[in-house]
Amino acid sequence: MRADNSQHIVDAARRRSEYTRAKAVQALRTLDAAGEPVTFETVANQAGVSRSWLYAQPDLRAEVERLRAAHHRGPVSPVPARQRTSDASLLRRLEAANTRVRQLTEENRRLRDQLAGALGEQRAERITKEQAKGRQ
Structure with a gap:
């Protein structure tokens, strides 16, 4: 066999x-x-x-x-x-971009407030000086 x-x-x-x-x-x-x-x-x-x-x-x-x-x-x-690029990767990039936009928006708001304050102080000093000159 x-x-x-x-x-x-x-x-x-x-x-x-x-x-x-x-x-x-x-x-x-x-x-x-x-x-x-x-x-x-x-x-x-x-x-x-x-x-x-x-x-x-x-x-x-x-x-x-x-x-x-x-x-x-x-x-x-x-x-x-x-x-x-995967969908998950695109979502992470979008979230990161949105976070950055929020940070920049907040920074712009703070800088505008600082600029407004500085310009206000500058104007007040100028007015004070002009008033002081007018009294002399």
């Missing part, structure tokens, strides 16, 4: 599947980082896999569709996904 070598075949198929998936993920990253259009065709060509295989992988398919949509609505020179 022959030995059961099916485990070797299963292991080889699993390794081939992992390698193919890794090539597809790398192709996605490379295309996105280069600012190239991400489509099923470009990813398939870059990774050396078939488009039908990409369509059959739900996670890869979703990522291709997400990057493709981002590229279509993005600027002329799209920024790679990992370099794009």
Whole structure:
């Protein structure tokens, strides 16, 4: 009776599947980082896999569709996904800008008050000097 070598075949198929998936993920990253259009065709060509295989992988398919949509609505020179500003980051920047605007508004108010006080004192001194000259 022959030995059961099916485990070797299963292991080889699993390794081939992992390698193919890794090539597809790398192709996605490379295309996105280069600012190239991400489509099923470009990813398939870059990774050396078939488009039908990409369509059959739900996670890869979703990522291709997400990057493709981002590229279509993005600027002329799209920024790679990992370099794009997140919503949370934009909110933090907006909060920081609003805080700075409040600080500057308060500083302007204080400076106006100081200027008004200084100009008032200057005017009072001038009037006092004029009145003193008039008495002489």
